[in-house]
Amino acid sequence: MKNDTPKVFKSIFALFVVAIFMIGLFYAFVSMPKGWGVNVNNRVSRLYILKNVRTATRLLDSGKFFAKGMKPLRAEVPYKPIKFKKTANLEDGAANVVTSIVVDYRGFDTLGEVTVLFLAASGVMMLLFGKRVKPKRKKTEPSLIMYVGTRIAFAVIFLFGIYIFVHGHLTPGGGFPGGAVIASGILGLFLGRNGYTPNHAGLKVFESLSGIAFVIIGLIGLFSVKSFLANFLPTGIIGNLYSAGFISLIYIAIGMKVGSELAAVVDSMIGDTKEEWS
Amino acid sequence: MNIFNNAALLIGIPLLFAFSIPLFGFISKQLTKWVTIFVIGFNATFSLYILLAHKFPSVVVMGNWVPPFGENLYVGPVAVFLVTVVSLIGLLIAIYNLWAIKGGDVTRFSVLFLMYIAGASGIILTGDIFNLFIFMEITEITSYALAAYGPERRALGGAFKFLVVSSIGSTLYLLGVMLIYTQLGTLNIAEIAARIGQTTPGLLTFAGVLLISGLAVEAELFPFNGWVPDTYTGAVNGVSAALSGIGAIAGVYALFRIVMTVLGKDGMYVLTYGKLDLMAVIAILATATVVIGELSALTQKNVKKMLAYSSMAQMGLVAAGFSIGSTLGVYGGIFQLINHSIAKSMLFLIVGVLVAAGVGERIENFKGLWKRSPFLSLAFTIGAFSMLGFPLFAGFWSKFAIVGASIQRGGWYDFIIGLVLFASVAEAFYYLRIVTYIFSSTEMEKPKIKVNLSPAIPIFILAVAIVAIGVYPNLIGNFSMQSAGEFTHKMKDYVLNVIPTITAH
Amino acid sequence: MQVFLQNWIYLIASVSLIGVGLYIVLTKENIFRIIVGLNIIESGTNLFMIAIAWHPKAVMPIYTATDHLAVNGKVIAADPLPQSLVLTAIVIGLGTTALALAIGVKIFEKYGTLDVRKIKEAEK
Numbered sequence: 001m002k003n004d005t006p007k008v009f010k011s012i013f014a015l016f017v018v019a020i021f022m023i024g025l026f027y028a029f030v031s032m033p034k035g036w037g038v039n040v041n042n043r044v045s046r047l048y049i050l051k052n053v054r055t056a057t058r059l060l061d062s063g064k065f066f067a068k069g070m071k072p073l074r075a076e077v078p079y080k081p082i083k084f085k086k087t088a089n090l091e092d093g094a095a096n097v098v099t100s101i102v103v104d105y106r107g108f109d110t111l112g113e114v115t116v117l118f119l120a121a122s123g124v125m126m127l128l129f130g131k132r133v134k135p136k137r138k139k140t141e142p143s144l145i146m147y148v149g150t151r152i153a154f155a156v157i158f159l160f161g162i163y164i165f166v167h168g169h170l171t172p173g174g175g176f177p178g179g180a181v182i183a184s185g186i187l188g189l190f191l192g193r194n195g196y197t198p199n200h201a202g203l204k205v206f207e208s209l210s211g212i213a214f215v216i217i218g219l220i221g222l223f224s225v226k227s228f229l230a231n232f233l234p235t236g237i238i239g240n241l242y243s244a245g246f247i248s249l250i251y252i253a254i255g256m257k258v259g260s261e262l263a264a265v266v267d268s269m270i271g272d273t274k275e276e277w278s
Numbered sequence: 279m280n281i282f283n284n285a286a287l288l289i290g291i292p293l294l295f296a297f298s299i300p301l302f303g304f305i306s307k308q309l310t311k312w313v314t315i316f317v318i319g320f321n322a323t324f325s326l327y328i329l330l331a332h333k334f335p336s337v338v339v340m341g342n343w344v345p346p347f348g349e350n351l352y353v354g355p356v357a358v359f360l361v362t363v364v365s366l367i368g369l370l371i372a373i374y375n376l377w378a379i380k381g382g383d384v385t386r387f388s389v390l391f392l393m394y395i396a397g398a399s400g401i402i403l404t405g406d407i408f409n410l411f412i413f414m415e416i417t418e419i420t421s422y423a424l425a426a427y428g429p430e431r432r433a434l435g436g437a438f439k440f441l442v443v444s445s446i447g448s449t450l451y452l453l454g455v456m457l458i459y460t461q462l463g464t465l466n467i468a469e470i471a472a473r474i475g476q477t478t479p480g481l482l483t484f485a486g487v488l489l490i491s492g493l494a495v496e497a498e499l500f501p502f503n504g505w506v507p508d509t510y511t512g513a514v515n516g517v518s519a520a521l522s523g524i525g526a527i528a529g530v531y532a533l534f535r536i537v538m539t540v541l542g543k544d545g546m547y548v549l550t551y552g553k554l555d556l557m558a559v560i561a562i563l564a565t566a567t568v569v570i571g572e573l574s575a576l577t578q579k580n581v582k583k584m585l586a587y588s589s590m591a592q593m594g595l596v597a598a599g600f601s602i603g604s605t606l607g608v609y610g611g612i613f614q615l616i617n618h619s620i621a622k623s624m625l626f627l628i629v630g631v632l633v634a635a636g637v638g639e640r641i642e643n644f645k646g647l648w649k650r651s652p653f654l655s656l657a658f659t660i661g662a663f664s665m666l667g668f669p670l671f672a673g674f675w676s677k678f679a680i681v682g683a684s685i686q687r688g689g690w691y692d693f694i695i696g697l698v699l700f701a702s703v704a705e706a707f708y709y710l711r712i713v714t715y716i717f718s719s720t721e722m723e724k725p726k727i728k729v730n731l732s733p734a735i736p737i738f739i740l741a742v743a744i745v746a747i748g749v750y751p752n753l754i755g756n757f758s759m760q761s762a763g764e765f766t767h768k769m770k771d772y773v774l775n776v777i778p779t780i781t782a783h
Numbered sequence: 784m785q786v787f788l789q790n791w792i793y794l795i796a797s798v799s800l801i802g803v804g805l806y807i808v809l810t811k812e813n814i815f816r817i818i819v820g821l822n823i824i825e826s827g828t829n830l831f832m833i834a835i836a837w838h839p840k841a842v843m844p845i846y847t848a849t850d851h852l853a854v855n856g857k858v859i860a861a862d863p864l865p866q867s868l869v870l871t872a873i874v875i876g877l878g879t880t881a882l883a884l885a886i887g888v889k890i891f892e893k894y895g896t897l898d899v900r901k902i903k904e905a906e907k
Binding site for chain 3: 007010011013014015017018021022025026029038040041043044045046048049050075079081082084085095096097098101102106109110112113116117119120121123124127128171172174176238239265269
């Protein structure tokens with residue numbers, strides 16, 4: 001985009017691009033075959049929901065999973081009905097199927113996701129790094145209610161965050177929402193008092209240790225079950241708090257990591273800094 | 279399927295140390311750079327071991343869920359070879375950074391640089407189409423931050439441009455992945471590759487266009503490469519070297535893994551499924567990239583900007599080589615990719631040393647460099663000769679292979695011969711201009727340039743590598759030839775290695 | 784076409800969100816607005832992914848005491864896989880936005896403006 005391009009041309013160009021995109025997507029939808037719909041039974045998710053991936057693996061090894069023309073027979077993999085609070089020793093013990101995919105079946109994605117957030121936080125901190133200076137604008141002092149209220153609320157919010165990530169394998173939620181809730185509590189502390197600074201070294205150590213814990217859980221899997229990020233703990237009875245093997249451990253690590261990371265991002269974005277290049 | 283799960287350490291160990299580098303940062307900032315070198319050195323050693331001990335092809339199963347149900351890494355000939363190259367170049371740039379990176383948040387810089395290498399390795403290793411997206415995001419997010427690092431303010435503009443372009447690109451890629459998922463219900467590359475013929479052609483065409491537009495950002499193909507000049511010019515030289523040397527490898531690999539393995543048909547020459555032959559589309563885009571890149575590079579007065587445009591043009595040549603679709607073409611493409619990475623990262627490192635010594639970035643500043651530093655002048659000349667494909671330098675053999683492949687394919691692909699010749703002539707013009715400046719004499723006596731050991735080692739090793747490949751091309755050529763088959767014979771060399779029973783019924 | 788009838792409102796909404804976001808990114812000159820545009824594109828993609836996972840008769844993919852996710856060998860739950868991918872995509876979007884904002888803050892510090900044209904002029 002040149003500086004001197006008139007605005008009209010720019011808008012027309014943009015509309016052109018958008019139109020091509022939308023027409024293409026519409027064409028894609030229209031060209032779908034008849035009778036095609038959102039059919040979970042045709043997708044690999046069916047195996048995750050019914051928790052019969054191990055059975056499917058046995059079929060695959062004996063060459064019976066793929067039919068002629070390389071069509072997978074996902075709908076024909078046998079399964080045992082799962083009863084809440086009764087069925088034990090499933091291949092993955094989480095009642096929340098989304099969690100079992102996020103942490104167990106596709107746990108490597110989650111490790112990458114944690115890394116992305118860690119790198120983004122590192123990038124923000126690297127860019128906004130420097131000597132802390134006094135802010136240029138004068139801030140209004142928060143009222144007494146704000147000051148006291150945020151501190152009381154912080155305890156409740158913190159507890160709620162922990163609840164969310166400890167129950168990640170049973171209810172909607174998990175490490176990321178839990179961590180975000182905790183970070184919002186810390187954001188409240190920032191609002192409640194001018195010049196509030198969290199313990200930077202503490203946040204850094206906390207963040208690093210929880211990240212290391214995640215990778216070490218993965219490495220334990222590599223050395224005990226011979227596969228990185230494999231579940232090495234018993235899965236228990238579905239629906240119990242102590243079930244689903246290593247999912248709760250990983251979610252606790254993720255929750256602590258995300259909480260401290262987002263708090264550190266908020267902290268570095270609120271403070272004004274002056275760069276120093278030696 | 280030979281399972282060698284320990285290859286997961288190629289991702290696991292860098293992650294472990296990336297998370298713990300902030301703790302090392304409490305001890306000393308200099309220590310964090312050494313940790314980076316140590317970890318990348320581990321990766322380089324381990325991947326070299328896999329390459330030389332021939333522990334491939336093997337499938338690394340993640341979380342004990344075998345493909346196509348879980349995620350996996352595929353350690354094939356391409357992956358091992360490219361990961362080795364990426365780690366070795368990364369190691370050399372990390373050694374250079376030991377001297378170059380001062381001031382600012384060195385600890386975080388080390389984290390980001392380490393994860394940039396690990397992310398690029400992840401792109402190359404992964405066998406899952408969504409996992410590829412995640413590793414793409416890891417490399418992209420680190421490269422925005424790395425490109426914005428530095429005291430100069432022009433770095434920020436380049437980084438922001440890169441951020442906007444590539445985050446739109448990755449969104450489009452994600453849309454393409456989801457469109458394919460609605461049809462096949464799986465995310466495993468091998469299963470998609472085997473069953474791609476079962477999708478609707480109309481939908482597949484649009485999904486393919488979306489995937490290409492997402493991946494072409496990092497592969498620096500024409501309509502999506504507007505970020506290249508600004509970002510390369512603005513970034514610190516070590517980072518520019520990493521972007522052109524490592525990011526480009528990962529980007530081109532991802533593009534052709536998707537286009538040739540996932541969307542392509544098995545055959546003598548790879549064509550793609552759908553209503554549009556995407557290989558031909560890429561050939562056209564590559565041509566445009568080469569022409570625009572070379573013509574823009576001709577007019578540049580700033581050496582870094584010139585190198586950036588030249589990098590764009592070279593990526594176009596690589597894509598042109600791949601788009602021929604035969605084994606020989608892919609061989610030429612991979613060979614050209616490796617040569618470009620070695621030479622271009624060396625040139626950027628040399629410019630970095632010169633800028634730090636106060637020489638400056640403009641072409642006129644290179645006048646009489648031979649008197650001031652014979653070592654750097656010689657290394658720059660070697661790099662330039664390799665770039666323009668002078669006989670007996672590394673670049674010659676790869677351009678030769680691309681020309682040979684286009685002659686073999688015949689038909690309208692003959693224009694690639696002209697393209698390579700045009701690129702060589704243009705490159706000869708602007709690279710030799712600098713070389714003549716370097717060897718011309720000036721009246722003014724200027725002080726000699728002292729080169730520290732830490733930048734000298736990587737420059738020396740890269741220069742030796744170029745000459746060695748030039749004299750004995752089979753050093754890289756054998757591995758490239760081995761790799762090329764994996765792209766062109768997807769069923770035999772990729773799908774059946776990952777899911778052996780897919781055709782059993 | 785069946786998907787189009789089932790989820791048409793979500794699919795149309797997601798595609799238009801992406802279109803609006805693209806238009807904003809391509810035309811606006813203020814860095815902050817460009818970041819907002821990127822966010823809109825991301826929301827559109829996330830909505831798209833949820834839309835292809837859901838159908839009107841779906842139950843949530845969580846085992847509870849009452850509902851059974853499979854009836855007569857047919858799974859009736861919504862597709863959990865895109866939902867878990869959305870979780871990832873959201874986090875990645877958050878990271879990109881945070882980084883973009885940090886770069887924006889730095890640009891404002893060093894150039895004194897957020898206007899792309901003025902930044903280009905300042906770079907001669």
